[in-house]
Every structure is written in C-alpha cells, then in structure tokens.
Amino acid sequence: MKKLIQLNVNGDSHEIAVSPETSLLNALRGELDLIGPKKGCDSGGCGCCSVHVDGEVVYSCMMYAAAAQGKRITTVEGIGKPDDLHPVQQAFIDAGAVQCGYCTSGMMMAAKQLLDTTPNPDEATIRHAIAGNLCRCTGYSKIVDAIKLAASRL
Amino acid sequence: MSVIGQSVTRPDALDKVTGGKGYPVNFDLPGMLHAKMLRSPYPHAKIRSIDTSAVEKLPGVKAVLTHADVPDRKFTPVYFVPTDTKSMPQDMLIMSDHVRFAGQPVAAVAATTADIADQAAELIEVEYEELPAVFDPEEAMQPGAPKLHDYSENNIAVAPVMEFGDIEQGFAEADQIFEGTYTTQRVHTCYLEPRVCVAEYDGTGGYTINSSQQHLFGLREKLADVLEIPHSKVTVIKPPYIGGGFGGKLDIGFIEPIAALLSKKTGKPVRMEQSRYEDMITTTRNPIKVYLKTGVKKDGTMTARYGHSILDTGAHATHGAEVINVHGFALLASYGCMNAKWEGKTVHTNNMIGGGYRGYGAPQAMFAVESQNDEICEALGLDSIEFRRKNTRRSGQPHPLVPMLKIDSYAMDEVLDQGAEAIGWANRKEANSDAGTVKRGRGMALFPFWVSGCVGFPDIYEHSGAIVKLNGDGTADVATAAMDIGSGQTTALLQIAAEELGVPMEAMRMVQNSDTTTVPFDAPTHASRVTYSAGLAIQAASNSAKQRVKEVAGIMLEANPEDLDVADGIVSVKGSPDKSVSVADVASRADSPFIQVGPEGPAPTTLEEKGTIIGMSSQAPPSNPSPIAAGFVDVAVDTDTGEVTVERVVYSHDLGKVINPNAAEGQVEGGFQQGMGMALMEHIQFDPDSGTCLTGDFLDYKIPTAVEMPADIESVFIESNEPTGPFGAKSMSEACCVVPAPAIANAIYNATGARIKDLPITPEKVLAALGKL
Numbered sequence: 001m002k003k004l005i006q007l008n009v010n011g012d013s014h015e016i017a018v019s020p021e022t023s024l025l026n027a028l029r030g031e032l033d034l035i036g037p038k039k040g041c042d043s044g045g046c047g048c049c050s051v052h053v054d055g056e057v058v059y060s061c062m063m064y065a066a067a068a069q070g071k072r073i074t075t076v077e078g079i080g081k082p083d084d085l086h087p088v089q090q091a092f093i094d095a096g097a098v099q100c101g102y103c104t105s106g107m108m109m110a111a112k113q114l115l116d117t118t119p120n121p122d123e124a125t126i127r128h129a130i131a132g133n134l135c136r137c138t139g140y141s142k143i144v145d146a147i148k149l150a151a152s153r154l
Numbered sequence: 155m156s157v158i159g160q161s162v163t164r165p166d167a168l169d170k171v172t173g174g175k176g177y178p179v180n181f182d183l184p185g186m187l188h189a190k191m192l193r194s195p196y197p198h199a200k201i202r203s204i205d206t207s208a209v210e211k212l213p214g215v216k217a218v219l220t221h222a223d224v225p226d227r228k229f230t231p232v233y234f235v236p237t238d239t240k241s242m243p244q245d246m247l248i249m250s251d252h253v254r255f256a257g258q259p260v261a262a263v264a265a266t267t268a269d270i271a272d273q274a275a276e277l278i279e280v281e282y283e284e285l286p287a288v289f290d291p292e293e294a295m296q297p298g299a300p301k302l303h304d305y306s307e308n309n310i311a312v313a314p315v316m317e318f319g320d321i322e323q324g325f326a327e328a329d330q331i332f333e334g335t336y337t338t339q340r341v342h343t344c345y346l347e348p349r350v351c352v353a354e355y356d357g358t359g360g361y362t363i364n365s366s367q368q369h370l371f372g373l374r375e376k377l378a379d380v381l382e383i384p385h386s387k388v389t390v391i392k393p394p395y396i397g398g399g400f401g402g403k404l405d406i407g408f409i410e411p412i413a414a415l416l417s418k419k420t421g422k423p424v425r426m427e428q429s430r431y432e433d434m435i436t437t438t439r440n441p442i443k444v445y446l447k448t449g450v451k452k453d454g455t456m457t458a459r460y461g462h463s464i465l466d467t468g469a470h471a472t473h474g475a476e477v478i479n480v481h482g483f484a485l486l487a488s489y490g491c492m493n494a495k496w497e498g499k500t501v502h503t504n505n506m507i508g509g510g511y512r513g514y515g516a517p518q519a520m521f522a523v524e525s526q527n528d529e530i531c532e533a534l535g536l537d538s539i540e541f542r543r544k545n546t547r548r549s550g551q552p553h554p555l556v557p558m559l560k561i562d563s564y565a566m567d568e569v570l571d572q573g574a575e576a577i578g579w580a581n582r583k584e585a586n587s588d589a590g591t592v593k594r595g596r597g598m599a600l601f602p603f604w605v606s607g608c609v610g611f612p613d614i615y616e617h618s619g620a621i622v623k624l625n626g627d628g629t630a631d632v633a634t635a636a637m638d639i640g641s642g643q644t645t646a647l648l649q650i651a652a653e654e655l656g657v658p659m660e661a662m663r664m665v666q667n668s669d670t671t672t673v674p675f676d677a678p679t680h681a682s683r684v685t686y687s688a689g690l691a692i693q694a695a696s697n698s699a700k701q702r703v704k705e706v707a708g709i710m711l712e713a714n715p716e717d718l719d720v721a722d723g724i725v726s727v728k729g730s731p732d733k734s735v736s737v738a739d740v741a742s743r744a745d746s747p748f749i750q751v752g753p754e755g756p757a758p759t760t761l762e763e764k765g766t767i768i769g770m771s772s773q774a775p776p777s778n779p780s781p782i783a784a785g786f787v788d789v790a791v792d793t794d795t796g797e798v799t800v801e802r803v804v805y806s807h808d809l810g811k812v813i814n815p816n817a818a819e820g821q822v823e824g825g826f827q828q829g830m831g832m833a834l835m836e837h838i839q840f841d842p843d844s845g846t847c848l849t850g851d852f853l854d855y856k857i858p859t860a861v862e863m864p865a866d867i868e869s870v871f872i873e874s875n876e877p878t879g880p881f882g883a884k885s886m887s888e889a890c891c892v893v894p895a896p897a898i899a900n901a902i903y904n905a906t907g908a909r910i911k912d913l914p915i916t917p918e919k920v921l922a923a924l925g926k927l
Contacts, residue, residue: 034173036174039179040430041852045853046430046852048346085172089171092167093168096161098171100397100398100639100641101167102174102345102346102398102640104170127860127861127865133860134852135824135860136824136828138820138824139825141823141867
C-alpha cells in the first residue's frame with residue numbers, strides 16, 4: 001500500500017506516494033525525475049546512486065524513501081547547473097575525469113562531501129573517500145587529479 | 155596541427171557532470187510498460203510445461219511470453235558478423251524449452267510497473283525435467299558427457315587449427331624446450347550502466363528500439379533477423395553515449411527481442427532493464443586453458459612454438475567461436491616465430507555463455523605467452539627485453555593477418571627502450587633477492603602485435619561512414635553510427651573532423667538525435683577500431699566538405715580553389731593571408747538565397763556557389779596497422795599474507811599519433827585497472843552443484859577500487875606516424891588491458907621466485923606457491 005511522504009530534495013519540498021519498500025533511489029529517479037543518481041547494482045556495491053542525506057554520503061539504493069523524510073537530500077542536480085558549475089564538477093571536466101560518466105554523479109557526491117569536511121586532503125585520504133564508488137573506465141587516476149584540482153580551487 | 159594532439163575537453167563532459175541525460179537507462183516513453191524475466195534455476199533441463207494462467211489475471215500484468223511465443227529461429231547474437239555467417243554456429247533461440255545454463259530466460263512478463271512484472275514472473279509455474287549437467291570443458295569433451303547441442307560432437311562447437319612453417323624441424327633445431335599450462339578465469343566487463351532497452355512496435359510490422367549497445371547496425375540486423383522481418387523494419391535510436399561497454403554489449407541480449415515481442419503483444423512500448431545479477435550472467439570473458447610449448451636456441455632465438463587452447467564457451471557458442479580464433483592469432487602470431495602450430499577448441503558446458511571483452515582472447519593468450527617468455531629468459535639467463543626484441547617482427551615484413559600488406563609503422567625498439575628507461579629496467583634485481591617479509595619485484599610483458607580493426611578476419615564487418623554538414627555560422631554537425639561507449643570516441647572523431655576541415659574544435663558538434671534511418675552503416679565500437687577506421691571515414695567526409703568550402707571560397711575570393719588553405723575557420727589564399735574569408739561566410743553564402751538583397755540592392759550570386767556544404771563517406775580502411783604495447787610494473791608481495799600490491803606502472807605504447815593525450819592516458823589507466831583485476835582478484839564463480847552464479851553483485855565480485863589501484867601510472871606514447879591512419883593514428887584501447895596480468899605475474903616471480911600460472915593470483919595461491927599453505 002502506497003503512502004504519501006514529504007521529501008526535501010535540493011531545497012524543494014515534494015509530496016510523493018511510495019510503497020514502504022521503495023528505495024530513495026527509485027523515488028528520486030522514478031517519482032521526481034532526478035536522473036543524476038544512477039542505478040548500477042541496486043545492492044550497495046557500486047556507489048553510482050550516491051547522494052547526500054543531511055550532508056553525509058548515502059547509497060540511495062540502500063535507503064528507504066520513507067526513511068529520508070524530514071532530512072535534507074542533495075543530488076548532483078543540487079550542487080551545480082550547466083551554467084553555474086560547482087568547483088568539483090568543473091574540476092571533473094578539466095582533469096579529464098569523465099569517461100562513460102555513469103559513476104560520475106555518485107563519485108562527485110563522495111568527492112564533495114570529502115572536500116566539505118577536509119579542505120586539503122592528501123592522496124590516501126582522497127582514495128579512501130572514493131573507495132565506495134566504483135569506476136570501470138578511468139582507473140581512478142584522473143578522478144583523484146580532479147579532486148585535488150577542486151581542492152586547490154575551493 | 156591545431157586540434158590533433160590537444161587534450162580538448164570532451165563535448166559530453168558537461169552533460170555528464172550535471173546528471174547525464176543521454177544514457178539509454180533514462181529513455182522513457184509515454185505509456186511504457188516494464189518487463190522482467192523468469193530465469194531457470196537449473197543448469198540443464200527440459201521444460202515439461204509452463205502455466206502462466208494465474209499470472210495473466212494479476213492486476214497490472216499486460217502480457218506473458220514463453221518459448222512457445224517466440225520465432226523458432228536459431229541465431230548467433232554477435233553483432234559484427236552477418237546473422238547467417240558460415241564462420242560461427244547459430245545455436246541460440248530467444249527462448250527455448252531446452253535450458254542449458256542456470257539463469258537462462260524461461261518466460262517474461264510485461265506489466266505496468268517493474269515491481270509487478272518481477273513479482274508476476276516469479277509466480278509462473280514451470281515444470282522442469284532436470285538433465286545431467288557438465289561444467290568443466292575437459293569433462294564435457296569426454297565420451298558419455300551430457301550433450302548440449304546436436305551439432306557439436308563431444309560438445310566441441312568449433313576446433314580451429316593454425317599452422318605455418320615446419321614445427322618438427324623447428325623443435326629439432328631448439329637447444330631447449332619449455333612447456334607449461336596457463337589458465338585464465340571467467341571475468342566480467344563490469345560496465346556500470348546495466349543492459350537496458352525500450353522497444354516499441356509500430357502496429358505495421360516495424361519496431362523502434364533504444365538500447366545500451368556497442369553497435370547500432372548490429373542491433374538492427376540481429377533484431378530484424380531473429381524476428382524474421384526485413385532489416386529496414388527495425389529502427390535503432392543512437393543514444394549520445396552509453397555507460398560503458400568494454401565488449402560486454404557487443405551482442406544482442408535476450409532483452410531486446412523479448413521486449414520487442416512484448417511490445418507487439420501489448421501495443422505499448424516495453425522497457426527491460428537487467429539487474430546486476432542478470433548482467434553478471436549475461437556475457438563474460440571466456441576462461442581459456444592454454445598449453446604452450448616453445449623451442450629456443452641458447453641465444454634466445456625462438457625456433458618453434460606449439461599451443462593448445464580449450465575455451466569454455468558455456469551454453470552457446472556465440473563469441474566463443476570467434477574469441478578462439480583471435481586468441482590463437484595472439485598466441486601464435488603476435489611474435490615472429492615462423493614454425494608454429496596451434497589447435498583450439500571451443501567447448502560447450504552448462505555454464506553461462508561467454509562474450510566479447512577488451513582484448514577478445516588476447517589477454518588469455520598473452521598471459522601464457524608472456525609468462526613462458528619470462529620462464530625462458532630466467533632459465534637461459536637472457537634479458538627479458540632483449541629476448542623480446544630478438545623474436546618480434548619488424549617494419550617492412552609481411553602483415554601476419556593480411557599477407558598482401560606490409561607492416562608499416564612499428565616502433566618496437568622505441569616501445570621497449572623508452573618503457574625500460576622510464577621504469578628503470580636496468581636496476582631490476584635478481585629474482586627473490588629481498589630479505590624481509592615484504593618482497594618487491596619488477597616485471598614486464600609485451601603485446602607485440604594487435605589490430606586496428608578487423609581487416610583480415612573473415613566475415614567481420616569493417617567499414618564506416620559519416621556525414622559532415624556545415625552551418626552558416628561556421629560550425630559543423632557530424633553524424634555517424636560509431637557509438638561512444640565511454641572511451642571518448644566522439645571527442646576523437648570530432649578532433650579529426652575539426653583538423654581536416656580547418657575549423658576550431660568548438661565549431662564541431664556530434665548529432666545528438668540520429669538513428670539507423672539517418673546515418674550510414676558503421677561496424678561496432680570494438681577491436682580497437684574506431685579512431686583508425688571510423689576516424690578515416692570522418693576524415694574523408696570532412697575532406698569532401700572542405701573541398702566544397704574551397705570551391706565556394708574560390709568564387710568569393712576570385713582565386714583557384716587549389717591555391718586556398720583552410721585553418722582555424724579561415725579560408726585564405728596561400729601566400730596572401732590578408733586575402734581571406736571565414737568558413738562561416740562561405741557556408742552562409744552557399745546556403746543563402748540565390749539573389750541576396752543587401753544595403754545596395756539585389757545582388758545575384760552564382761549557381762556554382764549554391765547548396766549546403768556537406769561531405770559524406772562510407773568506406774573500408776586500407777590496412778590493419780598494429781599497435782605495440784609494453785607494460786612494466788613494480789609489485790610488493792607480503793609473504794606472510796600473500797597479498798600483492800602494485801606500486802608503480804609504466805605503460806609504453808606505439809599508437810601512431812596521439813589524438814588526445816588526456817583521453818589516451820585515461821585509456822591506459824582504465825585498461826590497467828581491468829587487467830589488474832583479472833590478475834589479482836576478479837573471478838566469476840558458480841556453485842559446483844547447482845551451477846548458480848555465486849558472484850552476482852559487486853559485494854561478491856570485487857574489482858579494484860581507488861585504494862587498490864596504484865597512484866603512479868605513467869604512459870609513454872610512441873608516435874610512429876602510421877601512413878594509412880588519420881593524421882598518423884592507429885589503435886590503442888585494448889592492448890593496455892592485455893599486458894597487466896602477465897607483467898604482474900612476472901613481477902611476482904621477480905619478487906618471490908614463485909611462478910603462478912593460474913589466474914587470479916589470490917593471496918591463497920601466493921601462499922601456496924611459497925609453500926606456506
């Protein structure tokens with residue numbers, strides 16, 4: 001049986017009807033048309049669906065939408081726009097950190113949370129911060145470069 | 155050159171960092187239904203009956219499909235060959251009453267939501283008659299083993315043999331003979347965007363489909379053929395990009411024909427998206443067991459080589475029937491030994507089917523070849539690099555795949571020497587010379603001969619086409635069927651077009667909305683072919699447009715077109731740079747009304763100037779130039795835990811000409827991750843009794859994360875300037891995935907003195923090799 005819930009996403013409040021078992025990822029993509037978070041495994045293994053919930057990185061496939069009520073949810077759409085990019089987004093472009101791009105949304109959310117809390121992270125800290133986000137294209141080198149570049153600009 | 159060789163920004167990067175709209179997974183149509191499959195829990199069974207009556211009555215369920223509803227048309231799903239090719243077996247059906255692997259689709263349900271479809275599929279009642287199953291290819295070849303297909307005697311789908319020179323004489327001339335058996339495991343491409351499609355029936359016998367695929371026209375041909383309709387009745391939409399492929403989306407899946415048939419049955423568009431578990435059991439790199447024997451003179455000259463390879467192709471032949479040939483080529487012909495013989499066997503088992511994966515048989519071959527080459531060097535006291543230099547081909551020799559061609563650009567010495575210099579090969583220690591618990595070692599592997607496409611391989615498509623159209627503002631739109639699967643094909647192709655046209659990169663745009671009705675045929679994005687082969691087609695179309703620019707500009711400037719240069723968007727008279735006109739003015743003049751009305755009144759132009767400036771091409775490439783790749787690695791082996799850490803990588807590669815340095819490095823770094831995963835950790839495993847996949851998600855199937863990956867990966871690019879290539883370029887993107895496993899195995903030997911010939915090299919295998927388990 002579906003129930004109405006309130007979700008606060010990227011600063012907007014939305015009322016949507018979801019089943020108790022609906023994941024936050026499916027609510028974001030299916031109900032709110034926020035296609036930035038990606039479904040890569042739906043089992044908490046790849047990080048493509050990463051969003052921020054109250055400032056923490058969360059795998060949105062592993063959280064019930066109903067459990068996200070009353071919390072501040074941020075997706076990649078909420079951190080910058082094509083004509084007003086967040087420094088992390090700009091750095092991912094400039095460093096060549098984007099290939100197929102399917103991991104990019106989640107990877108940037110992990111990177112942003114790191115930089116929100118750790119201004120000048122070293123290489124090992126960066127690598128551990130994105131260890132929950134898989135990429136199959138880049139070997140991570142240019143992603144790490146991008147995060148260092150973003151850190152230098154923030 | 156102003157655009158070639160520059161790390162220009164990918165045109166798709168902005169969209170991808172702001173959400174990424176272009177993926178097939180986002181494709182949505184009004185009224186769309188969602189479909190799910192019921193898959194067999196048994197690896198080998200006959201279906202006695204299927205009862206769908208209860209499911210069909212469930213609210214939200216719109217249609218159910220079983221084997222009784224699909225065409226009885228056998229096919230090979232492989233995109234790059236004609237459906238009725240004589241070179242590969244056609245042994246698959248969309249659905250069948252004969253189950254040959256655990257996970258084979260048995261039925262499918264279309265419903266208003268994916269959840270309803272999923273729940274409904276599980277309620278379908280199927281009565282199976284279990285049959286004896288076989289999972290080991292060598293057991294499958296024994297008399298009395300369960301038989302999978304009528305056509306494959308002893309379950310052998312194909313058994314190619316390759317032979318040249320005089321192998322008996324070669325072995326007789328050898329001072330020493332080396333032999334060994336090397337095994338590789340089943341690994342998955344792990345593209346992150348799942349296989350997904352949306353199919354829509356048009357009510358008059360035709361279908362439109364959007365799918366995450368590596369070959370627009372391959373999907374058109376295969377879907378039309380398996381549905382037994384003319385090719386033109388299928389329209390395949392070209393997504394701007396897909397979320398990774400690596401060879402894993404190089405064949406029609408079960409989802410595309412099933413979604414199409416469900417759409418026909420319901421009159422609604424039908425979407426199917428695979429779960430990660432379903433992706434994990436859809437296609438993989440085929441495991442191959444290689445026996446390799448080499449005769450060598452004391453000075454390191456190879457006199458003979460013999461190989462025997464057994465490939466587990468699983469329930470259906472599919473790619474396994476071609477992977478074996480390419481594997482044999484890499485095993486036998488990548489080096490220059492002229493007395494050689496190889497026998498391959500592609501064997502059916504009740505395992506999941508194999509598929510394409512970056513390197514296509516070469517990673518399995520080169521693990522054996524490069525491991526044994528190092529064993530030879532170790533035994534004879536030869537330097538690894540000099541041994542390889544001695545036994546490889548040289549520029550000017552006949553091309554091993556296309557004997558009427560000669561090898562042209564081929565910078566073997568530079569690849570070996572510059573790679574060795576960068577890693578510090580001269581400082582490599584003797585094997586097992588570290589004292590402590592953690593032992594360090596340095597290793598290398600060479601991949602001396604590979605392809606830039608499929609010229610020379612029988613029955614494989616290899617041509618490309620493009621349309622280049624100029625706009626009045628000096629920009630140009632390029633349309634091609636070449637798929638960007640993530641590695642930056644669109645960027646490289648636009649760079650080639652910009653350079654050839656003589657306009658800035660910013661003026662170039664890839665057409666975002668195209669399909670098989672609007673773009674010319676292109677072979678798949680596979681076989682390291684796009685930059686070379688599709689690049690040549692783009693260059694030809696751009697050149698054709700540029701000739702027309704010069705003709706119109708010649709009229710405007712009252713100059714001979716042959717005396718004109720086009721660069722940075724300006725057409726100028728050679729030697730008189732002040733006599734010029736912009737490409738924008740030329741294109742706009744060509745597109746203008748015949749009589750232009752200016753401030754001074756009507757002014758007729760000429761007929762010769764009129765007509766949108768376009769260039770088109772559809773062509774096959776003239777050659778198949780070989781890249782050369784050498785990988786060098788430093789590893790640390792913890793001899794207490796067996797853990798191997800890769801600390802440093804140097805990758806040296808002759809790619810003819812670097813189109814985009816940043817993107818080229820990205821290929822190397824990503825290729826190394828996949829190769830290292832195969833070397834050390836990745837392994838698709840099945841329950842030995844039930845045949846069920848035990849590694850169905852990323853929690854059980856581990857790929858390298860940013861923590862395991864080395865921070866220090868150096869790319870050394872050798873520009874040998876391939877004369878047939880676009881601006882001198884040839885290929886790169888598979889070789890970097892081939893060399894890591896043997897280089898790491900050789901470095902582990904150098905660190906510990908333990909030679910491990912069975913991938914992946916897990917801590918358990920390291921400890922066992924050290925006598926600690």
